[in-house]
Amino acid sequence: MKILTILLSLVVFVVKGQSNEASRYATFKLKEIALLNIEPSNTSVILNLESPKLPGEKMTTKAVNNTKWINFTSSLTNKSSSRNISIKIEDGEIPPGILLKIKTDSYQGNGKGKLGSNSNIITLSKKSQTIVSDIGGAYTGHGLYNGYKLTYLLDIDNYKLLNMDNSETLTISLTLTDF
Amino acid sequence: MKKYPPQYLFFIFVLLINFAFCQDNNSDGHQLQITIPDVALISVHNNNSAINLKGNEITEAGKKLTFNSPDNSTWINYSSIIGSKNESHRFVSLEISEGEVPDGLNLLVTASKDAGKGNGEMGVPIESNQILDEAPIKIIKNIGSCYTGVGVNNGTNIKYELVLNDKVDSYSKLNFNQSQTISLTYTLSDN
Numbered sequence: 001m002k003i004l005t006i007l008l009s010l011v012v013f014v015v016k017g018q019s020n021e022a023s024r025y026a027t028f029k030l031k032e033i034a035l036l037n038i039e040p041s042n043t044s045v046i047l048n049l050e051s052p053k054l055p056g057e058k059m060t061t062k063a064v065n066n067t068k069w070i071n072f073t074s075s076l077t078n079k080s081s082s083r084n085i086s087i088k089i090e091d092g093e094i095p096p097g098i099l100l101k102i103k104t105d106s107y108q109g110n111g112k113g114k115l116g117s118n119s120n121i122i123t124l125s126k127k128s129q130t131i132v133s134d135i136g137g138a139y140t141g142h143g144l145y146n147g148y149k150l151t152y153l154l155d156i157d158n159y160k161l162l163n164m165d166n167s168e169t170l171t172i173s174l175t176l177t178d179f
Numbered sequence: 180m181k182k183y184p185p186q187y188l189f190f191i192f193v194l195l196i197n198f199a200f201c202q203d204n205n206s207d208g209h210q211l212q213i214t215i216p217d218v219a220l221i222s223v224h225n226n227n228s229a230i231n232l233k234g235n236e237i238t239e240a241g242k243k244l245t246f247n248s249p250d251n252s253t254w255i256n257y258s259s260i261i262g263s264k265n266e267s268h269r270f271v272s273l274e275i276s277e278g279e280v281p282d283g284l285n286l287l288v289t290a291s292k293d294a295g296k297g298n299g300e301m302g303v304p305i306e307s308n309q310i311l312d313e314a315p316i317k318i319i320k321n322i323g324s325c326y327t328g329v330g331v332n333n334g335t336n337i338k339y340e341l342v343l344n345d346k347v348d349s350y351s352k353l354n355f356n357q358s359q360t361i362s363l364t365y366t367l368s369d370n
Binding site for chain 1: 206210257327
């Protein structure tokens with residue numbers, strides 16, 4: 001009964017509100033939107049250096065789970081011309097001797113609009129770097145296989161700095177920004 | 180107490196829902212794990228199944244017995260990842276694990292510099308002759324994280340040499356019945 005009262009009140013409220021606005025204004029406003037999320041969410045990217053099989057061999061890198069997808073929705077106002085997606089290491093340190101790289105594939109999926117263009121492979125750091133540029137009004141579609149596919153890679157940069165006590169968990173952040 | 184009309188309560192409810200959805204904003208993040216394992220692997224490579232060190236045939240009476248030139252057909256390869264906490268460096272040691280060097284003789288070992296086929300901190304070879312014994316001796320020190328490459332001509336070349344020992348009576352102790360096969364064991368261990 002209570003719910004019914006609330007719902008009825010809502011109808012009254014909405015109808016009242018709409019009629020007020022309609023009578024006074026004739027403008028229709030589109031909001032500026034910048035939404036981004038990573039799929040699959042709540043899973044860690046896991047990159048392991050693996051012990052060689054034969055003595056004398058180099059360590060190999062093994063990716064247990066190293067791909068993510070970026071979904072976004074963007075609409076712009078006249079003021080801003082385009083947007084970028086930037087990436088950085090938010091928290092944690094890359095173990096010494098290792099380079100963490102990211103490959104951004106070109107857009108895939110069933111979205112529409114000015115979806116932007118991907119950058120080459122970059123080496124991640126604490127500094128923000130652009131991986132997708134020139135995004136206009138667009139949506140990528142939702143979930144896996146929609147948007148930009150990211151692939152994380154490890155490279156050994158300085159072998160003698162590798163240290164088994166330096167295993168690390170990092171936090172990576174991605175942001176859809178104004179140009 | 181003043182009672183609010185249900186419209187207001189609903190309005191607040193809608194606002195709260197809006198806040199909840201606002202968490203889906205213009206940035207997102209995820210975790211990334213990087214793991215580095217402990218590695219300590221060593222192997223010995225030689226194109227021959229065994230090394231044969233022997234005395235040269237004496238062709239003229241009165242000449243001293245000499246031994247064939249040093250053998251350096253053996254290579255050791257290793258892969259190592261150290262840890263700064265407990266295992267900051269490693270070393271390679273060598274010992275006679277089976278058999279005995281015949282009386283009057285010494286078996287000498289020399290490790291040469293790394294062949295440069297791998298990468299990392301290969302360590303420092305002990306390039307002077309050391310006498311092999313049943314007790315392990317260090318032949319390469321201060322090995323860090325590295326790999327040498329695989330097979331002969333990779334890693335460290337090992338030279339074995341058989342010589343008369345320094346004792347006065349060494350020559351008199353030589354005995355042709357004492358030809359021996361001995362086993363040598365290399366170990367890569369933590370400092």
